[in-house]
Amino acid sequence: MSLTPRERVLAVLAHERPDRVPIFIGADLTTGILSQAYLNLKTYLGLEPHIEGYLYDWPELGAPLIEETVLEHLHSDVRGVQDRFPAATYHRNRTRPPATPYWDDWGVGQTEIAPDFYYPSIHPLAQAHTLDELLNYPHWPDMNDPTRYAHVPQQAAHLARENRYAIVAAPWLIAPLERACQLQGMQTFLIHLVENPDFAQALLEKIKALCLTHLGHFLKALGDHVDILILGDDLGAQNGPLISPRLYRRILKPIHAEIIAFAKAHSPAKIFFHSDGDVSAFLDDFVEIGVDILNPVQTSAGQMGNLAELKRRYGKKLTFCGGIDTQRVLSIGTPEDVRQEVKRVIEILGEEGGYFLAAVHSITNEVPPQNILAMVEAALEFGRYAP
Template sequence: MMTSRERVLSSINHKQPDYVPLDLGGTPSSGISAIAYNNLKKELGITHGHTRIFDVVQQVAQPEMEILDKFGVDVIDIGRVFNEKDKDWYDIELADGSIGQYPVWFRPVKQENGDYLVFDKEGTMIAKMPVGATFFDQTYFPYVEDYPDDWSDLDHQMGKVLWSALVHSPWDHAGDKDFYKTLRERTLALRSQTDRALMITCGCNLFEWGTFLRRMDNFLMDTYADPENVEALVEQLMIRHMETLKNVCESVGDIVDILRFGDDLGMDTGMFMSREKYQTLFKPYHTQLNEYVHKHSNMKTFLHSCGSIYPIMGDLIDAGYDVINPVQTTAYQMDPATLKREFGKDITFWGGGCNTRSVLNRSTPDVVYDYTRRMIDIFAPDGGFVFNQEHNIMPDVPAENLLAMYRAVADSRI
């Protein structure tokens, strides 16, 4: 019987673990929305505890230890070592009328029509969640008109983007005195308390930061019409990302097991750019990020990239990624059997376990169970698989379907 950490690392190393490793909430893109989490607890008859929304942009809950234990979850996000006290949270009403909690630093302003707006310290509206919605949208794009003449204000402008201004833990404490020292101390304590694999999310997005700053439509055109400015921006981002990686590797690189990067490169119908553009504009920098982590830490590298990324799977492997997530099998060319056959010996699939677009949310529990067992049969042989649904569990997922998915995982472990 392996420990959870051994199970996860064995699978990432493409060795058959004792049974399929499971993730729920190890990253902000492999978790569960607050509404779905409340519904799950209600279905389980759990009336105690709290629904704490650690990623306020996506409205994603931090699963409680009781839930992780119940389903046999094998990985845990070290962000939970911050905001541990009741005083760090306050109650709010979710879109369905149920109760969740926000961290005390997050104070969106409710409008008369029910919308929620977020303003930064300078009074700029940076995010909006329309009435009835379950996600905050970005409303401020610093470089929407054009690139700056110089990059002296880049840090300031990045701080006005919702993904930075409203960042999840542990990074909501990054400005604290002795942050990295505290991060190490608390992560060491967490590691002594659990045998689960430890995950840290670092982002270090490149393509996505271009879309956050310039807006999606502009930046997509820039990759073809203005590649010089794209490269100049990416090089500036790399300066900042490498400093972050240096600090992370020095503080927790020997005690954390997996580091999560993010860069959504695909859509439902294909990639955001040609393979050649990816190879020219982004792959060299992705390679540099991976090389640094592998050289200066014990951590495996994990890339969250949604959509159809089949054309560059070989490039991502060549760039040094150990893990790919969320394995969006509903996208073009993302057939699970093909992915496993062609790339399963070289990269670990962290996801793909259940289609969240039309199966987990719209099918019957029996269909969910059978679908999940089929995906496990495809992805699990010879390791290289950690079970997770495709991206986060959304508010429209019935609790009975969630239980069917986790029952399928449990039965596969017998």
């Protein structure tokens, strides 16, 4: 029997076998499509090649808000609800002089390092190393600003009344380590984690407190109209962890645990945790602190490529989301390469359920539309479960 998209997603979250593997595209940046790839896809589909809006209403992010017509073409089983930046942040950036940095609500400057590609490269706390400097930082964001959340109740209630797609809440960057690295620069903050741990801990705690205030308002605006909540922090590098598991368990794990516990106390949502790279060393920790869905399962990174072992060890504890390689297969492979990779990943991670098909992070600008559609078509072909 064919399920609705939401029923399909809920079956997987309950570790039951659905009618087919759900397709998870377009809920946020980590599951989205970058601008040029999106325009190429629309052209290939015979649609007008323009962008109607951007995720988080943030053009410099480079990730379109995927239109409903395109989501239907891609058979996505989810629909995202995002927060916004404060109205003052949008006004400041829309009136800034051309070719100048974009400043986010934390005071981080994002410079254009390639045409239409912005990166957080101005770190306002790069020189900070004392608790007084954190106390006196003038640009901590106002998480009580109602313009961040005003649109959320209506949007979530509309999706709930429709009751067709799974509702995915995607607040922007509830990720303490990544925030700290943006504020200080990655190298600087990672050095502080080891050599100045009291300062590093204080910065992470400040970020956590702001994230919890933000999350509280966002979840209240959603009410019960949510199935999945996207959180995360990038803890993996290409061939291993970004920080040692011991350091993670001492400093960051309690912070992640508190954020997840808060979310579960204030929402019925399952926790989707995004962490790039080889995070195999942290998977037991993720299970322990309440992660329900692991994303993006970066198969090109270290031990994350051993899908059979991941499924064997964690298939009853975690739902996997991702696994379709963007670095090589989607970007430079042929449609047949994509088709075979989708088949392979579904056969392993999708055995008896427990898997959402998605690309590893955003579908990048290099990915041709034929490969995006090959991924989706292969999921529809190979992702069917026997009655």
